[in-house]
Amino acid sequence: MSDIKRISSFVNSYIKDDEGLLGEIYYKAVSDGVPVIRKEARELLKTQLLIKKPKNILEIGTAVGYSSLFMSQFISNESRITTIELDEQRVIEAGNNIKLLGKEEVIKVIKGDALEIISGLPDASYDFLFVDAAKGQYINYYENLVRIAEPGAIIVSDNILQDGEILESHYTVEKRNRTIHDRMREYLYKITHDERVESAILSVADGMAVTIKK
Numbered sequence: 001m002s003d004i005k006r007i008s009s010f011v012n013s014y015i016k017d018d019e020g021l022l023g024e025i026y027y028k029a030v031s032d033g034v035p036v037i038r039k040e041a042r043e044l045l046k047t048q049l050l051i052k053k054p055k056n057i058l059e060i061g062t063a064v065g066y067s068s069l070f071m072s073q074f075i076s077n078e079s080r081i082t083t084i085e086l087d088e089q090r091v092i093e094a095g096n097n098i099k100l101l102g103k104e105e106v107i108k109v110i111k112g113d114a115l116e117i118i119s120g121l122p123d124a125s126y127d128f129l130f131v132d133a134a135k136g137q138y139i140n141y142y143e144n145l146v147r148i149a150e151p152g153a154i155i156v157s158d159n160i161l162q163d164g165e166i167l168e169s170h171y172t173v174e175k176r177n178r179t180i181h182d183r184m185r186e187y188l189y190k191i192t193h194d195e196r197v198e199s200a201i202l203s204v205a206d207g208m209a210v211t212i213k214k
């Protein structure tokens with residue numbers, strides 16, 4: 001086992017399982033092959049929510065609602081989560097899971113293409129954004145993310161290291177993955193060089209970036 005895998009497995013051994021229905025939703029999603037947030041990543045997300053205490057959260061990439069439901073445990077009663085998902089079946093399953101946990105008032109799922117939807121959202125309307133959809137799209141989302149984020153908002157981007165493939169050069173990456181690879185590198189450059197934001201790239205789970213709009 002590589003050192004990175006050993007470290008990850010050590011860290012994971014300290015992470016508590018979700019209790020009750022949320023735990024069942026998580027394990028069902030994993031066994032159905034739904035790409036839910038990794039355990040180490042959700043721990044970072046939890047800490048950011050507890051520090052920031054956001055009122056309006058936007059998630060891009062609902063899947064079956066697990067991460068929204070997870071986040072909903074760490075926000076105030078007045079806070080709301082809007083989450084976007086393209087896949088119809090997943091939207092239905094997310095709706096069922098949200099209902100099962102009685103969180104219909106807290107979490108609203110919007111069905112559709114994230115880029116189209118965020119293009120229509122008002123300026124400075126979210127104080128916490130969690131980006132967890134198609135990795136090749138992050139760079140296309142970027143201008144809208146900065147626009148719809150309030151000053152001081154936190155933007156957390158997941159899976160930015162692409163299981164280490166991001167380290168490879170363009171030509172050593174499999175041809176079919178090159179566009180995603182190049183776009184993610186562009187995104188990482190943007191969030192670390194754009195003067196409107198400050199970012200930290202972290203090697204947590206599959207890589208996470210925490211970006212603050214100034």
Ligand SMILES: C[S@@+](CC[C@H](N)C(=O)[O-])C[C@H]1O[C@@H](n2cnc3c(N)ncnc32)[C@H](O)[C@@H]1O
Pocket residue numbers: 035036037038060061062063064065066067068084085086087090112113114115132133134137
């Ligand atoms: C990694 S999964 C999200 C996992 C979820 N955040 C969780 O941890 O429980 C990414 C999701 O983004 C959705 N997605 C992909 N492209 C999208 C797009 N253009 N617009 C909206 N959702 C999209 C996929 O269908 C998939 O369900």
